[in-house]
Amino acid sequence: MRNNNQEIAALLARESYNSNKSRNRILTATVALTVMMLFGVFSLAVGKLETDILLYMRNSGTAASTTLERGSKEQQEEIEALPYIRAVGSSVYIGNTEDYSCEVLDETGWEKMTAPAYSDIHGEYPQKTDEIMLPVRAMEAIGIHEPELGMEIPAGINLPGGEKLEKTFILSGYYTDYLNPAIFRPAGYFSQEFLQRLSIDTAENTTLLIQQKDNIDDEAIEDMLYRDVEMRDDSQQFFGGISIYRQVVYDLAGGFDTAVLMAGLILFGAAMLLYNVMYISLSRDIRQYGLLKTMGTTKRQLRSIVLRQTGRILAGGCVLGGAAGILITVTVIPRLLSGMYLQGRGETSAMIAFRPWILVLAVVFGGLVTLLSSLWAMNRVVKMSPVEAVKYTGQKEPHPEKAGIRKCKKTGVDRNPKKSAVEKSWGYSGGIPAMAWRNLFRFKRRFILTLLSLGLGILISLGAVVLSAGTDQTNKINQSRPDFMIQCQMNTGIVENYPADEVFFPTELREKFISLKGVVENDTAWGGYGKVDLGEEALQVYTGDMENRNGDDAVVVQVVSDQWLKDLEKLKEEKDLYIDPESVRQGNGLILLHYHTLSRIEEEKGKEDVGKEFRVTDLTGEHSTSMKFAGYLDYWEKGLDRMATTWNGGGILYFLTSEKGFQKLGLREQVFRVELEAEEEQEPLLKAEIADMVFRFNKERGVMAETEEMALNSEALTYHAKSDELAAARDYITSSRIVMGALCTLLLMMGIANYFNVTMTSLAMRRRELAVLESLGLTRRQLRKMLLLEGIFTALLVTLGVVTIGSFLLWAEGILIKQRLAYFVFQYPALLLVLCLGLLFILCGALPLSMYRKTEKQPVVERLKVME
Structure with a gap:
């Protein structure tokens, strides 16, 4: 006779499935719910990560996290070979026009570092000598509102050497950028062929754009690169930054380790959901499998029966769960987030995109856990004898004494004849609460x-x-940010054009601000303006490369508190900084604050100048004071307490001193900035009062202008509200x-x-x-x-x-x-x-x-x- 065991196994699996429709609906719903939740959770998490990455790139205009100024071709090749570097591109500055800067990127610099930060890219990066690529806002600035590929673009480029090049280019591409127009100029891009025809020092105008691996932070990458790459000279330096992906993971989950831990816990919870339901529902089937085993069913046939039933459950659950997940992803999420997330920096396509790979992983994970849970019942049967499997109940039989049934050893009579039939049959005592408690732990x-x-x-x-x-x-x-910030726009670049005794932010006005009703805390950045000789020996590490370094230059001297100096002293001991806060506290020293302007080699050289004397004069040049140089301090030094400052940055001499030191210098006192913290309920009223006071002050000084132009007027006061x-x-x-x-x-x-x-x-x-x-x-x-x-x-x-x-x-x-x-x-x-x-x-x-x-x-x- 023909053996039809396969047909019988299929028949048994089908009949078993049909006889447990209620249970199978629960199991199918469980698989569907697990797939949908895993798909939804990880789609949202990955979508938020990718969208935040896009937001960071569009805000900064690049996907690079670290740069090297004045990088050479040899250094680029050397950095590319390092195992902890992902990619290196180059950007060569070739000058600027009235409306945009001019740059030349290599292939990596455009495709991996720059293009990801832009959108609506039309055309291609320039390849020929006469081709140009511009952002939309640059073309609008020159009067082109409907750009077309191939159109002629006249340009007058001011080259780095001072020469001006007039040429007409062909538009090979255009794009939309998202950089802050108040801070960044739009960038126009030219071809490598065009660069080769220019007579400029390429190396001196090249910036290397670097992406390190995501497990390295900003401080570590600088240490590693300085160790592994030889610098061209003492002033060349790396500007390390945290990778964008690392930053958004920290913003979302607090770190890679916590992100992995949370993902693991989510998967563990999903696995327990599937396993627990399958474990309970299939426990009863062990008796059925045991009965089949007594009838001669083999292990392979039992496995086939289990897998057939589980396969139908998985198919239905995965289809339903995947469909529900996709429906949520393409309908619910877009309605919630469309037009919101990127703050005007493009559409939220990264957030609401459908990611098939996440759905596949969710289905695979749910399927594996379900299969393993199902096979558990079959494996238990394999290990049991047929009789044990048929009698299986899922729990061990309690010992009579533990069950509360006590009988006389001699007669065998129950010592508690008054117990109810339920208590005698089930071994429960103590009433309904005890029964409920024991049921949980059966x-x-x-x-x-x-x-x-x-x-x-x-x-x-x-x-x-x-x-x-x-x-x-x-x-x-x-x-x-403080609740309110009022600051003066004056800076060292033009302060010498004003009378030496002029006060730009009167202390009387400052007192009015901090006395306003609702102000609970205030902080004031104050000091004065003076002059130093750029040829001073103590300052040569910083001023040696400046133009006109044999003349006087205006400087900022800001007063810091004694407590701030004490904290700085502790930081000095912890990090072995080359500074002398004690001389500053005593009123004899000045610390030069810089914004990551000095290289590691220059900072090392600067320690030799600590203690040297130099002279500071007031703006009139009449009063001169000898002070000690107390070292260089990077504003971005990790662990440093941030403080309010006035205008500063590269090329500005910015000194810190104590109140005692400022009195010794005899400079005209100036208020740079006032920061206010206010009671929450008083903020709207305070905002109106502060705006009115600033308006009236600017009007009295005759420095009124349009709001967007106010920042350009150095005599004006401006205010910023955190609520805005x-x-x-x-x-x-x-x-x-x-x-x-x-x-x-x-x-x-x-x-x-x-x-x-x-x-x-x-x-x-x-x-x-x-x-x-x-x-x-x-x-x-x-x-x-x-x-x-x-x-x-x-x-x-x-x-x-x-x-x-x-x-x-x-x-x-x-x-x-x-x-x-x-x-x-x-x-x-x-x-x-x-x-x-x-x-x-x-x-x-x-x-x-x-x-x-x-x-x-x-x-x-x-x-x-x-x-x-």
Whole structure:
């Protein structure tokens, strides 16, 4: 006879599947929910990362994180060969026109460093001598509002050597850039062929654009590059920055390690959701598989039956979960975020894009966990004898003494003859609460997994809330900006054109500002302007390359507090800085503050000048004072307390001194900047008062101008309100909160879904048990009470774990991230915790009762027959 075992196995699998439709619907929904949640969670997280990367690149105009000024071809090749470098490109400055700067990029510099920061790129990068590529705003500046590829563009380029080149170019491409027009000029790009025809020193005008690997921060990359790359001269230096990807990961999750940990916990929670439901629902099938084994079914055939059923569940679950995930990604998210996230810097295409690879990974992960969980039942059967498998119940038989059944050793008679039939049959004593408590621990493994899943789901959600609230853009702005800032626009470049005794920001006005009602804190940057001889020996490391270094130059002298100097002294000891804060505190020294202007070699040389004397004069040149040089200090030195300053930057001599030192110098006192912190309810009124005071002051001095031009008037005062910056970032902050809120909701739903599915599956398997209890005398009211108490006990145990261990972990998370992100603000999510636990108690109490009400409508006899 022909062997038809395969057909029989298929028939058994099909009939087994059809006879458990209710259970299979639960399993299919569980797989679908897991796939949808994993796809949704990781799509949102990856989308936010990619969109923030795009935002950072468009704000800075480049994808490079580190640069080397005046880099040579040999240095570029040397850096490219380093194992911790991802890519190196070059940008050569060849001059500027009235409307844009002129640059030449190599292939890497354009494709990997620059093009990703632009959008709407039409055409190609210039290849021929007479080709040019311009941004839209540069063409609008020269009167072209409808650009066309191939059109002629006349240009007058002022070359670095002073020569001017007049030439007509052909437009090979144009693009949209997003740089701040108040700070950055638009960039026009030319071909390598055009560069070769110019008689300029290429190396002196080349900047190398560097991308390091994401595991290296800004300070470390400088140390490594200085160690591995030989500098052309003492003044050449690297400007290290944190990689954009590393920065956005820190903004989102506080670091790569915490991001990996959270991803691992999410996957673990999803795995427990699938495993727990499959573990419970398939436990009963062990008896069926054992019966098949007694009839001669082989291991291979059992495996085939299990896989066929699981395959149908997986197919339905993955299709439903994938469809739901795609639907959310292409409909819900775009409606929430479209036009908001990038703050006018393009569309949110990165955020709302459909990513098939995430869906594939979610399906593969869900499928693997489901298959492994299903095969567990079959493997248990393989290890059991047929008799053991047929009698399998999922729990060990309790010892009679532990079960509460005590009999006389001599007679064998029950010592507690007054116990009810239920207590005698099931070994329960202590009433309904004790029965409920013992029911929870009858299947310890299952119950512990349920507790762990619920607690983990709540804890991950709370951790995500702590992270998102602490790294919110609002905290970043609050940490870096005062409520109000009023500053003078005067700078060292033109201060000598004004009378030496003129005061640009009167101290009387400053007193009025800090005396306004609602001001709770204030900080003032003050000092004065003077002159130094650029030929002073003590300053040659800084001034040696300046033009007219044999003449006098205006300088800024700012006063710092004694406390700030004490903190600087501690930093000096920690980092072995070449500075002398003590001489400054005593009124004899001046520290030269620079904005990362000096190279490592120059800073090393500068220590030899510490202690040397030089003279500072007032703007009239009449009063001269000898001071000691107290060293160079980089404003961006890690660990340095930031302070309010006036206009500064490369090429400006900016000195720090104590109040005692300033009095010794005898300079005219000037207020540079006033920062105010205000009561929240008083901010709107204060804003109006400050704006009015600034307006009236500028009007009295005759320096009124249009708002956008006010910053160009050096005699004017300007003010900035933090509320304006927050309003400008409102869309980004709102959309970011929506994303993080959606993530938290999905994570919480994963834990709740676990309990929901586990409870439904468990109660479906306990229908016969509940019917037996009812037939032995337990009333339906008592059964409902028992189920309610089981849910309440479960919620209490989860609450205990979350409030104790969970709170400790949340505090630890806050401490860890605060060490990495200075603007991070820890807020214990008390309200959300109460809401989560309240929802937990409601679900744990209502769900079992709801399930029991559906079954108690049937007579006990029918329920017992059905489950036999």
